[in-house]
């Protein structure tokens with residue numbers, strides 16, 4: 069018995085049916101490539117992982133960027149047996165080889181643990197699944213004692229064998245020493261003229277080995293991705309499984325079918341997420357926080373009792389306890405929204421701190437700004453932070469009131485409790501407690517007439 073597990077991930081296929089410039093295994097499901105998913109699981113159960121690549125090798129290696137992987141080239145695709153054989157020179161005899169597929173992304177750790185356990189006891193262990201429609205798959209041939217005798221590919225099956233619904237998933241765990249021996253004995257005497265990995269089963273049976281089997285009940289775990297429709301189907305499965313797990317942990321989801329998390333989400337108690345919310349990267353929610361429909365939230369830390377109102381987009385931000393964001397707010401990177409602050413509709417905040425209890429309720433742009441507590445920003449206020457070449461800082465101190473439709477030309481400081489009259493363009497610092505105005509006096513043109521159409 070060995071605890072030395074070598075993963076061999078077959079990823080040499082071109083994936084023609086994707087109709088994409090990207091190699092198939094780099095197509096993304098949730099936040100990771102297909103191969104990324106397989107590697108994530110493989111690293112959890114293997115001591116060493118080998119990836120057999122073919123098409124787009126450089127692109128695959130650069131994108132995956134995993135130094136712990138041993139990349140093995142398969143120059144010509146001569147069959148699954150040939151693919152596995154390419155990795156064998158890198159594999160120790162006294163180990164178990166676990167064969168996985170770069171385009172079968174949702175295999176579970178618990179299933180692989182079972183399979184490895186079986187291989188530790190029996191030397192050869194195969195993962196199979198029973199399908200309503202087995203067309204296209206290699207059939208599992210069992211004898212009257214229910215013992216596996218062989219795998220016969222669809223194209224090599226006779227009429228009776230075609231009726232068998234238990235099929236080979238391709239995933240197997242085999243004593244590496246035996247695997248080397250059986251791979252050496254493969255030939256291409258089959259309908260496709262390939263070196264079939266599956267033929268090692270018959271060889272092992274001939275060698276008086278018992279073939280252990282694990283049968284999975286989850287078709288999705290062993291489902292491969294060949295085209296965009298299958299990719300979308302597995303994306304849905306992934307999202308539904310994830311949503312079910314979140315709900316079990318206490319997250320309220322109005323409709324788990326209309327929730328997507330492409331990253332990691334953690335949450336306290338009594339949080340609720342309405343429909344069509346997309347979570348990306350690392351997002352955390354405190355207790356009792358609600359997210360309304362159609363929000364996109366990325367890499368953001370959100371506190372307790374927060375309301376994110378509909379159609380808000382938030383990225384790389386921190387939202388304090390009791391804050392209210394949106395509807396239609398855009399919170400950009402390095403925004404830090406203080407406790408009980410309010411960011412209303414059509415407000416954009418970038419690289420700014422908004423103090424406790426401050427309000428920016430309507431139609432504003434706040435960028436490169438440090439705002440104190442209990443500030444009130446009127447509708448349509450713009451911090452003019454950019455002169456076409458450089459960015460400048462705006463400081464608005466506690467209790468300031470900035471009238472509607474004001475432009476604050478940075479660099480500038482608005483003092484504590486200062487007031488700015490509506491419609492002002494403020495270019496100089498405003499001292500604490502003072503009123504600043506910059507608009508011109510209103511005039512009435514008494515002899516002006518509206519033009520008349522000629």
Ligand code: UD1
Pocket residue numbers: 078079080081082120142144145146147148149150151169170171204205206207219221235236237238263264265266292
């Ligand atoms: C294979 C199995 C079949 C099983 C099915 C499950 C064999 C002979 N047949 O059939 O019993 O039911 O998978 O999906 O193993 N690959 C390489 N290099 C090669 C050939 C294939 O890397 O030279 C990779 C492909 O990229 C693919 C995987 O191996 O990811 C399976 O190859 P494919 O030719 O699709 O095998 P199937 O005909 O589906």
Ligand code: CA
Pocket residue numbers: 292
């Ligand atoms: Ca296949």
